[in-house]
Amino acid sequence: MEKPKIAVDAMGGDNAPFEIVKGAIEAVNEFGSSIVLVGIEKTINEELDKYTFDKSKVEIVNASEVISTDEVPTAAIRKKKDSSMVVGLNLVKNGKADAFVSAGSTGALLTGATVIIGRIKGIERPALGTCLPTVNGFTFLLDSGANVDCKPNYIVQFAKMASVYVENVMCVKNPKVAIANIGAEKEKGNALVKEAYEILEETENINFVGNIEARDIPFGSADIVVCDGFVGNVILKLSEGLSLALLGIIKEEITAGLYKVAAAALMKPFKNIKKRFDSEEVGGAPFLGLKSLVVKAHGSSKAKGIKNAIKQCEIFVENDIVLKIEEKL
């Protein structure tokens, strides 16, 4: 089977273009991926000169501008028609690529993707999914920040889209969907969550398991956690911040005083822990509900993150996820 063609924003992210191009070439060499690198052609060619790879697998599409993370998303998308992001999204829109990966501005990418690629018919709000690390693997969080004000039905659609994604891309059979809430009992929650719960309970083609309290999320009792994008972003960012803070405190306590020998012995277990919590292992955040897949790679992505985001796009396209979402609605 021919590989889907993945457009990659060569200019987006803190480590662009070096790590982005490196990740794309690793995908070509490891998976035989078919890549379109979008950005300033001269710069991309300089990067490509560093590697050996099958040249038939890599195209370049020139884009003279770059959208930075401090620009207002809507204005940036409207004005910078020749930016790597807008050009890349248009490649997907026009069928010249099957999916798009960018480590650039999240806001601009969400706006641009919605405007240029467009929503699946029937989807009210596309949403950004993230894989949260848990003690026994990952939980897929949707929405993790695209929609800060939600209606109950949006949450129900998040549950359906996430079910398709997790079953087909992450290979979890009949994934358990829970709604983030402040108690386990049905009658708990704010108005939004209570209404969404009622509809989710009646929805037949998902495996809804009820409420999940935030304290239980890190223990991985649900495969999918749905919530509005404000709460989801708080969950995502607090998880990141608290993990960093705790590891910092532990390091501080261990290296204080007499524990230096112990600290040296702990290099390996700490490395293992970091690996278990490494977001680069799982690629990027898929923006679900569009006519084609757009993946937001972390702003600080290195080659491995980009490579895995490309793989993620391939699985998505090869499994006809858009069609499966349409069927689920």
Added chain:
Amino acid sequence: MEKPKIAVDAMGGDNAPFEIVKGAIEAVNEFGSSIVLVGIEKTINEELDKYTFDKSKVEIVNASEVISTDEVPTAAIRKKKDSSMVVGLNLVKNGKADAFVSAGSTGALLTGATVIIGRIKGIERPALGTCLPTVNGFTFLLDSGANVDCKPNYIVQFAKMASVYVENVMCVKNPKVAIANIGAEKEKGNALVKEAYEILEETENINFVGNIEARDIPFGSADIVVCDGFVGNVILKLSEGLSLALLGIIKEEITAGLYKVAAAALMKPFKNIKKRFDSEEVGGAPFLGLKSLVVKAHGSSKAKGIKNAIKQCEIFVENDIVLKIEEKL
């Protein structure tokens, strides 16, 4: 100065009555506190027999019933008129005690306190405050779960009440107030947060410092974080759950294989970390905005937590916090 009289729910919490009565007696012996123990008189007397203390400092008020955590709050408060919780709250209402501490059902306590003691004139919604541990101390989170659906003005009142509390009870001069949000920029957030931000910015008698992203909360850059009770509860519970999960993972990695010697050497630093994250050190969660203070001690409180919650009540009463909140409105 005569000590304020603190009513204590002797029957509420997982470790009642043993740890509750023990904590009350520790407060009497350490601080010279004046206590009213509320609950089944015979049971309380059996507990008191275990200790030596100044008997003039401890009263018992009999209450024959106990509200359990699995009862529906409103029904429990309405029906169980002779429960330790309802009797204790009535002591405060009738001026026979100055504040009330309970480790019993949170829902019943919030409902009962609002109905029986009543709100400060002008306060729209009383709110539950929690001290979240951070890398450099604590952040006071308000609301951490009492009001799941909020209007912008509630959040503004939370900011005012928290400012008074943190300045006077926790002794932080001119405490920095931030609103929990999904970005640092002013224009970020959902409708509620954006509107609240506008008003907070114009409020002169608080030290509003703008938005705080959830990832920055554990680093303690704000003394106070305000938010609606749904988001606050997610922040509180996720912090608890993630800390537990991470410490569990670290233990697992360290004790696996060859690290047992290192693990033994780490007993002390791990104990220090636990202490830094010990909620019992700071007493309980104050329910702010009522005509008198009600403190919700953690359900699993031991004597130390109860003792510190009593101390917290004394500081609150001695500093006329209710009056200061009225003046701040």
